[in-house]
Amino acid sequence: MPIVTFLPGFRKVEVSTSDSLMTAAQKAGLAINAVCGGVGKCGKCVMFHKSGRIRFDTERFREFFSQEERDAGAILSCEAYPEDDCQIMVPERTLIQSQQILMNVMGQETVLNPSIRKYYVQVQPPTLATPTSDLYRLLDAISGLDGPTSKQVYVPLEILRVIPSMLRDSGWKVTATIARLPAGYRMIEIEKGDTSSQLYGAAVDLGTTTVVAFLRDLNTGQVIGVGSAYNKQISCGEDILSRVNYSKRKGLGRLQELAVDSINAAITLAANNAGVDRDDICEVVIAGNTIMTHMLLAIDPSYMIEEPYVPVVRRSLTASAGRVGLSIKPEGSVFIFPAVSDFIGGDIVADIVASGMAESPDISLLIDIGTNFEVVLGNNEWMFACAGAAGPALEGGEVLFGMRANPGAIEKVSIDPATLDLRCETINGKKPVGICGSGLIDVLAELLRSCVIDRTGRINTTISHPRIRQGEYFPEFVLAWKDETGIGKDIVVTENDIKNLIMSKASTLAACIILMNQAGITREDIKNLYFAGGFGNYINKDNAITVGLIPEVPVDRIINLGNGAAEGANIALINRKMRKFVDDIAYRIGYVELNAEPTFMDEYTKGTFLPHTDLTLFPMVEKSLELCRLRVEAK
């Protein structure tokens, strides 16, 4: 049975020779115009015959076409039948509606429009009368399939060298893979026969700790495999600063190698999951922070960790996989997200893409909190960003019983203001062994509501309750008694822990307020508040506002992006137009250097109160705390 391929989308369908091409198109999922119902009367179902044998009575339907259309192979698809495998071009006007494929990528809608395309072409062999070059005939056939024109395509030497034998050995039937790059098109491979169904790309989130790769079929846009790997650079230092220092001592080579290895490991897992040969992956899109992407490309990141903190390169980069060292198709391309500054990297730009905030007139605030925080404020017209050190407290560092979000970590806490009875939830329900970031925010908020701590974070040791006691160095509050825990000792939060937490949250809040001041907006103008990264997934939004980690906005405006970096990379992989857009975003963002910002210390100091010195910025929190106070006092 003949296989009919419909262009330009390369939809294939196997049909019998008695099926009309209109029927075939419908089986392939195309909605075809046919006012007359497919009886050769209305002339709306026009298509163009590109290759292969078909039956069609050109004379009978002459009147429907101009000479030019006839020359281009115009047919009425309801009256044409495939005799053999053939390629048929469907012009847009023949479709009931434009068949742009909208993809839902982790919550964001985008159009399927990858930068890599495959063209299966049946090249006309040369004759004495048409002795044009192999390359020209190949490119001519590609442009006949609605591909780029011959002059637009750059063909590297390596490909030129295989073209003559490939054409002849394949009986003049080859598949060319063409990448659309910022400055034109580039042929990245030529293969025998029809391989157009195998078109794969990977989106990679290159994190400091973990590397995640999503493998997608670029013909359908769907994820077909996911793989993740530790960032092997950890052997050169846990945090990114120590890795840069490692590179200063021992050179960049090892760090680059490890970054490349980690990405290759994640991609290999994803490819194995999908049962795809790694060599069939044509493209990788990578989002990572500025230092990580510098190290991946062996560009010296040293100057980013000293004043005045400048990256070598900010803009997006496109390089061949071979040059970067990635184990995909050697001439495949690698796209690396642009950065705004050394502290606002490609990962944050990808977060912005994932949020959609750069396309909306609504003002959004995007916050990524870890050891460092990054904050972006803006909409489709303007954007500001800043970054700074949050300190490790919100990730459990510098807190006596603080820990990362691992099993046994207290992640949710509620306290009865009357009895100070506690309810804890731990990760995986295990006996508590410590407390992680989201739990700490809860403790802070609940202690404040219970009037155990005041707005400066001091524990009221005049309250007589077994949970409130003087510890070795500081007053402390007991979260779990030793027989309840998995570590055989009481788990407490000390006044010093609380001070460290407040310092962390104060700097994040100050950053938000400085950007809001810069833009001249108030918290009421913020229509969406996005949490990027893992932190937002578990945090109690109410409590985050109560302690003044973030400005007060209605809770339903707070959205968890989750892994926004991965999501943004996936969107750019699927829709090449987003790549130009990410550069625009990166250029458009006004970076506010907090170290050079005179009001920062002042805003920071104001933020060291819970939630802030100025309660008019937190009116709902003020009311709620007042109610709590009354209730506690009434007790």
Place this chain on the structure above:
Amino acid sequence: MPIVTFLPGFRKVEVSTSDSLMTAAQKAGLAINAVCGGVGKCGKCVMFHKSGRIRFDTERFREFFSQEERDAGAILSCEAYPEDDCQIMVPERTLIQSQQILMNVMGQETVLNPSIRKYYVQVQPPTLATPTSDLYRLLDAISGLDGPTSKQVYVPLEILRVIPSMLRDSGWKVTATIARLPAGYRMIEIEKGDTSSQLYGAAVDLGTTTVVAFLRDLNTGQVIGVGSAYNKQISCGEDILSRVNYSKRKGLGRLQELAVDSINAAITLAANNAGVDRDDICEVVIAGNTIMTHMLLAIDPSYMIEEPYVPVVRRSLTASAGRVGLSIKPEGSVFIFPAVSDFIGGDIVADIVASGMAESPDISLLIDIGTNFEVVLGNNEWMFACAGAAGPALEGGEVLFGMRANPGAIEKVSIDPATLDLRCETINGKKPVGICGSGLIDVLAELLRSCVIDRTGRINTTISHPRIRQGEYFPEFVLAWKDETGIGKDIVVTENDIKNLIMSKASTLAACIILMNQAGITREDIKNLYFAGGFGNYINKDNAITVGLIPEVPVDRIINLGNGAAEGANIALINRKMRKFVDDIAYRIGYVELNAEPTFMDEYTKGTFLPHTDLTLFPMVEKSLELCRLRVEAK
């Protein structure tokens, strides 16, 4: 004494601090507008201060400039003085006339506009307040010198990797080398300090036998060194066909290597001549025949020697020197001339450039004769070309005493029709050892004028003269008696030699006539007839017409191009705009395949008469032969 550099042309001059910048500019050879005579009154001598220290009273001359101009550093050059090394931009309007430098390249005029530029920039170091990336600051400085804008320049990974240390180690003073490629700009090197005076490129004629390299200073356009080398591929076969057969047996690798080696050898000689480091050469432009350039790039040429004779690639190619294997700057670029067909190669396209025929409305005929002939007919609106085998006779092959144009070869011959006395000139004046192409044409013409041979080339053995005799196989004419020669035997031309010569000239003439018919023109329409290659340098133009090697045109319209391939390559090296033009030329030429041309055999047969069966095509020759006949008969 301060050195002042005038942009955008990078003209440098050393002057005293009491010389005004106008004086400095005049010393640097710039013609500056100064209606008031340089006394600060007319405001015509405006320049822009870009870097370094100068003295200029901005307030005093405030009225002459807009705020925007003042911000850009506008000064009146007659009232400004250098304090230290500085860079001054001279806008075009300040020059009395546009300072486009016209170069005379081997007889053709072209504009100095190389594709490679160097930009010496003093980059602003970053501060906390301006923490833009290294790359951006570098590119910004370049665009400030009238260079391409930041977004236009592609910077390969290898360069990105050295930028941060290079900027800091040089005190932020670097020279960036930027190539303009077909699809944008590419940074190919960054160096410490000011190296802008060292900007070199090479033009290469890649011949089957010889490779010639011209090294040029691209700041001035002048040739500073020439080198030539044998094409080392000769070890794989003397003629190009045997080399292609060698590649079929043993692969292309060796042939590529030898082509690269030969070019490197010629470039090295040229660089040594000029005292230039080979690594300072930024660009090479290469013109060669289609098979040679395919072999240079390791692209299989096999299919060019079998029907239907198709090259793999026709269009011009730009590749990095590293990928091609040339020993210049590794990121330097290599431009290879486009071909029209496998028989009309980049060497012929370069000939066309050298002739200027593609820019003129006058119709020209260009002929390159060797073992093969290539013929191009046309003007700035249309062009046709064809090629074919001339046979070796015109280069001395298949002729009993034929030889190449080496010392001792008879190169000029005249015969007294009355006495058949001979006057021969040999190359280097040595005793004759054989006869080369130009000598053979002379013999043919002179024997015809003396009625020793008839128009079919038969020797009239009825003439009783010692020089006319029956040889071993054929009748023959004695050119030199054995005691006059350097080989101890009589040097003769046989009737068979004459037959072979006529076959060679007949195919060349047929090609010319077919193109003329194709274009619908007559010999009177031909305004220029160019001989490319060595053949034209020595040939007697009158005799070439008399024997019917070329159509009859007035002799003063015949021009020897000499090494047109080298000339064309030099023009494209100096003026990058010609590169787009050569692709246009190559695309524009209609290639006429003589093997597929039904009238070829007919035209060829007509051409086997001297000069042609139809004497109305050679009216002057007819008259002159008639006069000769009368004179001989009157004797």
